[in-house]
Amino acid sequence: MNKIYLIIVCLFLIKLDVHSQGHIIPEPVATTWHEGYFLITPQTTIITNDDKEQRDLGTLLNSYLKQSTGYSLKKANTNRHSKSIRLLINKKSDTSIGDEGYHLTVASNTVYIKANKPAGLFYGIQTLVQLLPVQSMSLAAHNEPYKIPAVTITDYPRFKWRGLMLDVCRHFFTVQDVKKLIDEMVRYKYNLLHLHLSDDQGWRIEIKSLPELTKTGAWRVPRTGLWWDRQPPQPGEKATEGGFYTQDQIKDIIRYASEKNVQVMPEIDVPGHSLAAIASYPYLSCTKMNYGVNPGSKFYGVDDDALCAGNDSTYAFLEKVFTEIAALFPFEYIHVGGDECYKGFWKNCPVCQHCMQVNGLKNEEELQSYFIKRVEKILQSKGKKLMGWDEILEGGLPPDASVMSWRGMQGGIEAVKQKHHVVMSPAKYCYFDLYQGDPAAEPPTYSMLRLKDVYSFEPVPTGIDANYILGGQGNLWTESVPTFRHAEYMLWPRAVALSEVLWSPKDKLNWNGFVNKLEIHLRLFDIAGINYAKSFYDAIIIPSETTDSSLQLQFDTEIKGLQIYYTFDNTFPDQFSTLYKKTDGKIGIPKDAETLRVITFRQGKPIGKMITVPLADLEKRIKKK
Ligand code: ACM
Ligand code: ZN
Numbered sequence: 001m002n003k004i005y006l007i008i009v010c011l012f013l014i015k016l017d018v019h020s021q022g023h024i025i026p027e028p029v030a031t032t033w034h035e036g037y038f039l040i041t042p043q044t045t046i047i048t049n050d051d052k053e054q055r056d057l058g059t060l061l062n063s064y065l066k067q068s069t070g071y072s073l074k075k076a077n078t079n080r081h082s083k084s085i086r087l088l089i090n091k092k093s094d095t096s097i098g099d100e101g102y103h104l105t106v107a108s109n110t111v112y113i114k115a116n117k118p119a120g121l122f123y124g125i126q127t128l129v130q131l132l133p134v135q136s137m138s139l140a141a142h143n144e145p146y147k148i149p150a151v152t153i154t155d156y157p158r159f160k161w162r163g164l165m166l167d168v169c170r171h172f173f174t175v176q177d178v179k180k181l182i183d184e185m186v187r188y189k190y191n192l193l194h195l196h197l198s199d200d201q202g203w204r205i206e207i208k209s210l211p212e213l214t215k216t217g218a219w220r221v222p223r224t225g226l227w228w229d230r231q232p233p234q235p236g237e238k239a240t241e242g243g244f245y246t247q248d249q250i251k252d253i254i255r256y257a258s259e260k261n262v263q264v265m266p267e268i269d270v271p272g273h274s275l276a277a278i279a280s281y282p283y284l285s286c287t288k289m290n291y292g293v294n295p296g297s298k299f300y301g302v303d304d305d306a307l308c309a310g311n312d313s314t315y316a317f318l319e320k321v322f323t324e325i326a327a328l329f330p331f332e333y334i335h336v337g338g339d340e341c342y343k344g345f346w347k348n349c350p351v352c353q354h355c356m357q358v359n360g361l362k363n364e365e366e367l368q369s370y371f372i373k374r375v376e377k378i379l380q381s382k383g384k385k386l387m388g389w390d391e392i393l394e395g396g397l398p399p400d401a402s403v404m405s406w407r408g409m410q411g412g413i414e415a416v417k418q419k420h421h422v423v424m425s426p427a428k429y430c431y432f433d434l435y436q437g438d439p440a441a442e443p444p445t446y447s448m449l450r451l452k453d454v455y456s457f458e459p460v461p462t463g464i465d466a467n468y469i470l471g472g473q474g475n476l477w478t479e480s481v482p483t484f485r486h487a488e489y490m491l492w493p494r495a496v497a498l499s500e501v502l503w504s505p506k507d508k509l510n511w512n513g514f515v516n517k518l519e520i521h522l523r524l525f526d527i528a529g530i531n532y533a534k535s536f537y538d539a540i541i542i543p544s545e546t547t548d549s550s551l552q553l554q555f556d557t558e559i560k561g562l563q564i565y566y567t568f569d570n571t572f573p574d575q576f577s578t579l580y581k582k583t584d585g586k587i588g589i590p591k592d593a594e595t596l597r598v599i600t601f602r603q604g605k606p607i608g609k610m611i612t613v614p615l616a617d618l619e620k621r622i623k624k625k
Contacts, residue, residue, distance in 0.1 A: 034107075035150060036150040044083050045075070101155055106148050162189060163425075164476070210281070216279055216280040221238070228298050229297075247328060265335055291304070291305075369398075388401060391411075419468065422468055424471070427449075433446065459501070459502070474494065485531050496521060540556040542555070543618040544586060562607065565577040573597050
């Protein structure tokens with residue numbers, strides 16, 4: 001009896017060990033672990049057919065494996081090799097996995113990735129690379145055998161639009177940065193890069209027929225302080241900060257992205273957010289004033305950053321811009337912004353008012369709608385579809401426009417009701433420029449979006465036709481993101497969480513399981529030198545007021561298994577300080593205390609950041625609510 005018990009326990013442990021290999025993100029549709037493993041050795045061969053696209057995928061796999069094994073594996077196009085990794089395109093399409101899905105089989109002799117399209121092989125490769133044990137991913141650990149656990153996986157995405165947006169206007173990022181972002185995002189099976197290419201603070205793409213856009217519009221006076229608090233351009237001051245992509249560089253980015261199954265969507269944000277264009281060509285605004293490109297100072301409603309919507313010369317300008325944009329970007333959509341347009345100058349502009357009268361437009365919202373509809377006609381004449389932020393609903397959507405819903409889900413819901421396609425990107429779940437931990441312990445930015453909230457995002461609201469939801473997208477606005485290193489900090493790991501929401505079946509999402517996998521991935525980020533935030537380990541401080549208006553505090557954590565220690569006596573808390581227990585509920589503040597310090601521990605070691613915050617600031621947070 002005892003022996004049988006022992007055998008059962010051993011089998012259970014073996015099985016546990018096998019399962020502990022599973023840290024694939026995003027979680028595949030179906031995974032079955034088997035016993036045994038495939039060992040990568042210098043003799044392992046990568047087999048593809050002779051097609052260039054597939055040979056390139058073989059080369060990509062080789063380069064990924066080389067990063068961890070150091071081996072340059074042989075490549076072949078015959079089946080005679082045992083111990084091989086084979087990439088196969090299905091002769092007869094397997095409709096269950098679509099264009100981006102794949103089947104991956106790892107057995108002791110062979111690894112197979114089968115797909116209908118190269119995109120599926122590409123994602124099978126991403127999954128395969130994640131199966132390598134983490135400890136072997138560092139070349140320093142060269143004594144580790146490169147074992148891939150035996151498994152069969154069937155996988156395909158929930159959504160076809162899995163996007164990330166990078167704002168290259170508020171801060172400019174180099175071609176090299178953009179390529180690095182592409183490399184990082186495809187590991188998590190993102191397939192769309194949205195480049196926000198024009199705004200009040202910079203025009204970032206060469207338009208050959210409009211040279212001032214990059215001669216003037218790409219440059220602003222240098223400033224470093226807090227965004228929105230910066231000094232406006234001073235008379236005679238040189239605009240030396242900024243940059244732009246030449247058309248050759250854009251082609252290079254598009255080619256690089258397409259090799260990794262990423263489409264690039266350009267955004268030219270009009271009619272608002274257009275100060276850089278207006279600084280280049282003052283005839284574009286209603287007031288025709290000369291402005292400098294904005295360096296991060298307040299100007300909304302003061303400087304006229306909207307294109308004059310009544311003037312035909314505005315549309316002639318846009319015709320030129322979109323002719324070149326449409327010729328450069330193969331993607332079917334062009335994003336035309338449409339968000340946050342200040343319409344005050346339109347109210348006082350005789351040209352805009354005349355246009356409204358002639359066209360029977362009742363208000364400025366209808367004038368914006370007229371503007372976007374004219375832009376849609378321009379795009380359609382170039383064979384492109386229009387996408388805009390959800391403000392394009394105001395005054396009526398153009399007939400074939402698609403909507404990117406950012407102020408919430410409501411714009412998206414309304415657009416679906418009108419039978420338009422939608423990408424869900426609500427700020428509450430998808431804006432990676434927001435705080436991800438306590439503001440007292442993070443670089444300054446806006447409101448709050450914690451990792452756990454990203455993971456709770458559901459892109460399809462109940463009661464609407466899900467077929468109109470193309471997918472979702474995370475957006476990184478860069479007002480407070482001056483470097484690519486910090487862009488990584490803001491993106492990761494929140495974009496890892498979103499990747500699972502956008503790829504994996506809804507019923508596979510599991511927060512605790514995700515966190516366990518994520519912690520393994522973060523070791524890979526460390527090895528790869530990619531920056532990321534550890535804010536999800538930090539304590540959450542929840543201030544509130546008693547009935548007699550005294551401050552009281554509650555603490556929480558995003559993940560389980562952490563202990564919270566705090567002090568009010570101006571000393572650093574550690575595991576010998578007061579431990580906060582859930583049953584403590586709301587705690588009062590000792591008389592005359594001024595400062596809270598709080599830190600999280602796990603298994604006797606500090607894991608979260610020490611958060612130091614004046615109690616007066618916590619009181620202000622309550623008042624703000
Ligand atoms: C936006 O965040 N203004 C689209
Ligand atoms: Zn006007």
